[in-house]
Amino acid sequence: MKKLAILGSTGSIGHSTLSICESFPDRYQVVSLAAGQNLEVAFAQCLRWKPRVISLGTEELAAALTTRLKAEGITSIEVVHGTAGTIHAATLPEVDFVVSAIVGVAGLEATYAAVKAGKTIGLANKECLVAAGELIIAAAHQHNIALLPIDSEHNAVHQCMRGGTPQEVKQVWLTASGGPFRNTPLADFEHITPAQALKHPTWVMGQRITIDSATMMNKGFEVIEACRLFSLPPAQVRTIIHPQSTVHSLVEFVDGSILAQISVTDMRLPILYALAYPERVPSDLTFDLTALSQLDFSTPDLTRFPCLRLAYEAAEAGGKVCIALNAADEIAVAAFLEGHIPFLGIPRTIEQVLTLTSGSRPSSISEVLEADLAARQCAREVIARQSIGVLR
Amino acid sequence: MKKLAILGSTGSIGHSTLSICESFPDRYQVVSLAAGQNLEVAFAQCLRWKPRVISLGTEELAAALTTRLKAEGITSIEVVHGTAGTIHAATLPEVDFVVSAIVGVAGLEATYAAVKAGKTIGLANKECLVAAGELIIAAAHQHNIALLPIDSEHNAVHQCMRGGTPQEVKQVWLTASGGPFRNTPLADFEHITPAQALKHPTWVMGQRITIDSATMMNKGFEVIEACRLFSLPPAQVRTIIHPQSTVHSLVEFVDGSILAQISVTDMRLPILYALAYPERVPSDLTFDLTALSQLDFSTPDLTRFPCLRLAYEAAEAGGKVCIALNAADEIAVAAFLEGHIPFLGIPRTIEQVLTLTSGSRPSSISEVLEADLAARQCAREVIARQSIGVLR
Numbered sequence: 001m002k003k004l005a006i007l008g009s010t011g012s013i014g015h016s017t018l019s020i021c022e023s024f025p026d027r028y029q030v031v032s033l034a035a036g037q038n039l040e041v042a043f044a045q046c047l048r049w050k051p052r053v054i055s056l057g058t059e060e061l062a063a064a065l066t067t068r069l070k071a072e073g074i075t076s077i078e079v080v081h082g083t084a085g086t087i088h089a090a091t092l093p094e095v096d097f098v099v100s101a102i103v104g105v106a107g108l109e110a111t112y113a114a115v116k117a118g119k120t121i122g123l124a125n126k127e128c129l130v131a132a133g134e135l136i137i138a139a140a141h142q143h144n145i146a147l148l149p150i151d152s153e154h155n156a157v158h159q160c161m162r163g164g165t166p167q168e169v170k171q172v173w174l175t176a177s178g179g180p181f182r183n184t185p186l187a188d189f190e191h192i193t194p195a196q197a198l199k200h201p202t203w204v205m206g207q208r209i210t211i212d213s214a215t216m217m218n219k220g221f222e223v224i225e226a227c228r229l230f231s232l233p234p235a236q237v238r239t240i241i242h243p244q245s246t247v248h249s250l251v252e253f254v255d256g257s258i259l260a261q262i263s264v265t266d267m268r269l270p271i272l273y274a275l276a277y278p279e280r281v282p283s284d285l286t287f288d289l290t291a292l293s294q295l296d297f298s299t300p301d302l303t304r305f306p307c308l309r310l311a312y313e314a315a316e317a318g319g320k321v322c323i324a325l326n327a328a329d330e331i332a333v334a335a336f337l338e339g340h341i342p343f344l345g346i347p348r349t350i351e352q353v354l355t356l357t358s359g360s361r362p363s364s365i366s367e368v369l370e371a372d373l374a375a376r377q378c379a380r381e382v383i384a385r386q387s388i389g390v391l392r
Numbered sequence: 393m394k395k396l397a398i399l400g401s402t403g404s405i406g407h408s409t410l411s412i413c414e415s416f417p418d419r420y421q422v423v424s425l426a427a428g429q430n431l432e433v434a435f436a437q438c439l440r441w442k443p444r445v446i447s448l449g450t451e452e453l454a455a456a457l458t459t460r461l462k463a464e465g466i467t468s469i470e471v472v473h474g475t476a477g478t479i480h481a482a483t484l485p486e487v488d489f490v491v492s493a494i495v496g497v498a499g500l501e502a503t504y505a506a507v508k509a510g511k512t513i514g515l516a517n518k519e520c521l522v523a524a525g526e527l528i529i530a531a532a533h534q535h536n537i538a539l540l541p542i543d544s545e546h547n548a549v550h551q552c553m554r555g556g557t558p559q560e561v562k563q564v565w566l567t568a569s570g571g572p573f574r575n576t577p578l579a580d581f582e583h584i585t586p587a588q589a590l591k592h593p594t595w596v597m598g599q600r601i602t603i604d605s606a607t608m609m610n611k612g613f614e615v616i617e618a619c620r621l622f623s624l625p626p627a628q629v630r631t632i633i634h635p636q637s638t639v640h641s642l643v644e645f646v647d648g649s650i651l652a653q654i655s656v657t658d659m660r661l662p663i664l665y666a667l668a669y670p671e672r673v674p675s676d677l678t679f680d681l682t683a684l685s686q687l688d689f690s691t692p693d694l695t696r697f698p699c700l701r702l703a704y705e706a707a708e709a710g711g712k713v714c715i716a717l718n719a720a721d722e723i724a725v726a727a728f729l730e731g732h733i734p735f736l737g738i739p740r741t742i743e744q745v746l747t748l749t750s751g752s753r754p755s756s757i758s759e760v761l762e763a764d765l766a767a768r769q770c771a772r773e774v775i776a777r778q779s780i781g782v783l784r
Contacts, residue, residue, distance in 0.1 A: 159649060162555045168672040173681055240681055250654070255668065256661055256677035257551060262642070262650040269648055276647065280560040285648035289565055289632060290691045297684040 002028050002275065005090050005119070007110055008101030009033040009054075010041040012206075013124040013150060016267045017099050018045065020275060023283070028275060032089035034102065034110065037061065043068050046077055053078045053092060055085030086110040091117040097275065100125045101150070103206075104330075105372050108132050112365050115139045115147075122274040123229075124150040130221050131323040132368045133228030134361060147229065148274035153222050154229055155270035156248035156261035161230065163251065163259045172232060173250040173258075174222050175242040176300060179214040182241055186304050192343035194336060211333045212307075215346055216300065220311020224322055227315050234315040239308065241298045246287075263287050306347035310354060319361035320371045321354055327375035328353035328382075335383045345386055352382045394420050394667065397482050397511070399502055400493030401425040401446075402433040404598075405516040405542060408659045409491050410437065412667060415675070420667060424481035426494065426502065429453065435460050438469055445470045445484060447477030478502040483509040489667060491542070492517045495598075496722075497764050500524050504757050507531045507539075514666040515621075516542040522613050523715040524760045525620030526753060539621065540666035545614050546621055547662035548640035548653035553622065555643065555651045564624060565642040565650075566614050567634040568692060571606040574633055578696050584735035586728060603725045604699075607738055608692065612703020616714055619707050626707040631700065633690045638679075655679050698739035702746060711753035712763045713746055719767035720745035720774075727775045737778055744774040 004021070008014045014035075021028045032053040035042040039061050046054055046069055054077055056062045062081035069077055080088050083106075090098050090110040098114040099122045100107055107125035112132065114121060116139055123129070128136050140147050149155050153174045161169060180199050181192065197214040198207065212218035219239050226237045240250075250260040263269050269285045302309045307329070314325040332349040335341045341349065356378055362368045396413070400406045406427075413420045424445040427434040431453050438446055438461055446469055448454045454473035461469055472480050475498075482490050482502040490506040491514045492499055499517035504524065506513060508531055515521070520528050532539050541547050545566045553561060572591050573584065589606040590599065604610035611631050618629045632642075642652040655661050661677045694701045699721070706717040724741040727733045733741065748770055754760045 159555050159651060163551050163651075164554075164672045170674075238681075240684075247652075250681065252679075252681070253672045254674040255664055255672040256655055256675050256679060257665060257672070258654040258679055258681065259551060259555075260639075260652040260654055262652055263648055272647055273649060280556045280645045280647045280649070282562075282646040283648050287644075287648060287650055289630075289642065289644065289650065289689070292632075292689040294689070295687040297681070297686070299682045 001026070003031045003094050003096045004028055004275075005032040005034070005092065005095040005098045005114070006030065006101070007034040007086060007090055007099060007107060008103065008124070009045055010035040010038040011101055011103065013099065013101035013267060013271065017101070017271050018049070020268055020272050021049070024281065027281065031095050032092055034086040034089045036102070036106075039064055046074065047072065050074070051077060052094075053080060053089045055080045055082070055089045057081065083109050087113045090114040090119070095119055097122060099150070099271070100128060105131060105369060108368060109365050112136060112139060115143060115145060118143050118145055120145055121147050122150045122271065123147050126221050126225065127326060129225040129228045130326045131372060132362070132365060133224065133322065134318060135365065135368065137228050137231075146277070148277055149225070149229055150267070150270050150274050151222070152248045152265070152267070152270050154225060154249070155273055157226060157230065157251055159261045159273065160249065160251035160259035163257075164253045166231065168253050168255075169230070169232070169236070170252045170254045171236040171238055172226055172230060173238045173240050173252065174219060174226060175245070175247050175249050176216060176219040176239050177213065177243055177245050178241040178300065179216060181214055181304075182243065189304065190342055190344050194339070197336075197343060207337060208330065208333050211336065211346070212329065215307040215343075216305040217307035217311060217329050217346070220308045221326065223308075223311055224315045224325075234312050237315075239300050241300050243296055246292070246295055307350065310347060310350055314354065317359045319359055320375075321357050321359050323362070323368060323371045324353050324357040324375035324378070325350060327372045328379040331376050331379035332383065341383055341386055345383075349379055349382050349386060353379050393418070395423045395486050395488045396420055396667075397424040397426070397484065397487040397490045397506070398422065398493070399426040399478060399482055399491060399499060400495065400516070401437055402427040402430040403493055403495060405491065405493035405659060405663065409493070409663050409667075410441070412660055412664050413441070416673065419673065423487050424484055426478040426481045428494070428498075431456055438466065439464065442466075443469060444486075445472060445481045447472045447474070447481045449473065475501050479505045482506040482511070487511055489514060491663070492520060493542070497523060497761060500760060501757050504528060504531060507535060507537060510535050510537055512537055513539050514542045514663065515539050518613050518617065519718060521617040521620045522718045523764060524754070524757060525616065525714065526710060527757065527760065529620050529623075538669070540669055541617070541621055542659070542662050542666050543614070544657070544659070544662050545641045546617060547665055549618060549622065549643055551653045551665065552641065552643035552651035555649070556645045558623065560645050560647075561622070561624070561628070562644045562646045563628040563630055564618055564622060565630045565632050565644065566611060566618060567637065567639050567641050568608060568611040568631050569605065569635055569637050570633040570692065571608060573606055573696075574635065581696065582734055582736050586731070589728075589735060599729060600722065600725050603728065603738070604721065607699040607735075608697040609699035609703060609721050609738070611692075612700045613718065615700075615703050616707045626704050629707075631692050633692050635688055638684070638687055699742065702739060702742055706746065709751045711751055712767075713749050713751050715754070715760060715763045716745050716749040716767035716770070717742060719764045720771040723768050723771035724775065733775055733778055737775075741771055741774050741778060745771045
């Protein structure tokens with residue numbers, strides 16, 4: 001029986017993880033949950049899962065939850081809040097496995113604390129590897145714990161890497177759907193509207209990640225994550241457009257052999273893989289190979305996807321440049337969605353912020369968070385200049 | 393330094409193996425060779441590789457080779473012949489690894505002897521697993537030796553199986569080019585000529601294997617081999633048509649995840665994999681993923697490929713039925729190429745022979761060889777009746 005802390009329990013990965021706990025009650029026990037603002041869902045999860053600890057975003061929400069639980073006669077659940085609460089939920093002595101699925105830099109401190117507490121980590125939080133990759137990986141090595149990727153691409157790479165030793169990997173190929181604009185002529189990119197960019201061909205996702213998918217910045221972040229997770233230089237992490245999103249990624253070995261991972265596009269599968277690792281657990285998440293008819297592949301054009309190029313540059317520079325990449329992207333995507341900057345204003349903004357960022361490496365999570373705030377402020381200033389026409 | 397015995401050194405796999413020895417002189421040393429009738433090539437291989445032992449098909453050929461080597465001043469090579477000679481070459485104490493690539497039942501005895509002598513085997517001989525699979529596998533388990541498949545499909549399966557334990561495999565999917573008739577209407581099958589059947593879309597191979605590919609019997613043999621090699625019941629070994637022959641096979645795990653192996657269609661790659669296992673050795677046999685554009689898949693229609701159905705039935709029955717499948721196919725293919733029976737006469741002949749064969753299991757290689765001879769005789773009789781119109 002593995003005992004789980006689920007950080008981000010009310011989000012999409014949280015739901016999928018709990019759905020797996022539902023399917024495998026003899027294998028996985030929910031010990032603690034951490035949520036943000038969603039009191040209703042957090043309350044329902046307390047009723048269903050009776051965790052020992054739950055953490056909410058604020059003191060007020062925690063108080064409200066405590067009251068509602070008491071009204072149900074439930075007093076066994078310790079309700080905590082904020083970063084300290086999330087860290088508490090993540091580091092309980094009885095927790096074996098932490099699902100790190102809080103979106104944004106908010107997930108950093110608790111995940112880092114869980115690593116240092118020797119917990120196995122199922123990693124769905126992008127910032128842990130993009131913004132704080134060097135710190136988290138060093139801590140994972142130091143404490144000899146497994147960081148198991150939960151997003152489909154890195155999970156696929158993790159599976160394929162079992163076909164050899166890390167030293168036998170020549171390069172990793174992350175597949176990309178290519179987003180809605182993979183066939184759009186370069187000349188039309190300037191005029192892409194938020195509505196067009198929010199239509200993703202294969203996955204239904206949040207707004208930011210959908211735009212990140214349209215700019216391919218999402219793939220850029222994944223390149224950085226792969227570099228950190230698998231200790232590879234950026235040149236050994238390649239991307240390949242594969243619109244069907246059936247092959248989730250590939251690993252090429254030094255002998256010339258390539259392993260590819262194929263499965264349904266259902267996040268429960270990588271979550272189950274991470275939870276069960278090193279075992280594999282029978283599931284009904286079956287991919288019907290007899291229904292497979294055609295798989296297409298092509299090479300991404302970096303001139304049409306400057307965000308991907310910027311991510312490679314950041315991966316190479318490391319440290320605060322990666323922090324700035326993520327922070328500036330978040331601000332720029334919001335500005336695009338609000339109509340302040342055009343689609344190509346996203347990479348322009350990020351590129352400006354990167355040139356204003358030093359390549360130094362933060363030595364603590366608080367330095368990561370500081371650099372994150374600084375990069376956001378820098379991005380807002382760059383956008384303000386852009387919006388009044390300086391950069392257009 | 394691994395020390396090799398190459399059984400079938402003058403054939404295609406033998407050439408590819410020696411080409412790898414050429415590329416990796418510090419890793420692989422040729423200790424012994426076994427060839428059949430090709431004196432010229434055997435002589436040239438002796439000059440180039442200076443093996444300690446070489447075995448030829450007959451006493452006359454061995455004497456001729458000895459004379460020619462003496463004329464070159466070479467007396468250090470022990471020249472032997474026949475089955476005993478091949479066994480001697482395969483079981484020399486200093487040999488670590490035996491490449492078993494003699495075509496047909498002629499390769500059985502030496503391979504079995506090598507297994508019993510505790511050698512690691514790189515297996516390219518189909519009969520070892522189709523006709524004598526139960527015996528060879530039992531001996532391999534008993535002597536705790538690795539049987540590493542050298543044909544591209546099983547080698548791909550071997551690689552993909554590293555993604556989990558044998559118990560975690562749900563099923564194995566062998567890819568099939570589908571041969572030249574994968575789109576031919578069923579009604580036209582009766583009139584397929586030898587010339588049509590000898591045109592294979594992707595691989596250039598010998599006559600029998602090309603016809604076996606056109607009937608998909610080749611894939612049927614591979615199903616049986618996979619059952620034996622990976623201890624799977626026939627229901628867990630599936631086939632899927634993939635005309636590009638880029639994905640060499642796939643393994644589906646119990647959790648729903650599938651691993652696929654991709655590489656150039658060059659036999660040196662699976663040979664190198666087998667020789668280097670459990671390591672992977674850097675090679676220039678690179679598959680250019682950026683050139684990958686489209687992969688097609690479809691399900692084979694067993695009504696159009698009765699040989700595949702017969703192979704599944706034989707895999708289920710095991711023992712002498714598998715021996716008869718292989719023996720009857722060889723005779724039937726020869727009869728088809730000589731114009732004695734039509735294309736669909738191949739499966740008709742084999743089906744007749746199988747119904748006349750008992751399902752008992754041979755307990756020695758000599759019993760396998762006896763059963764093989766009996767099945768061949770039976771097939772000839774069935775064809776003789778067919779040719780005079782009894783079965784047409």
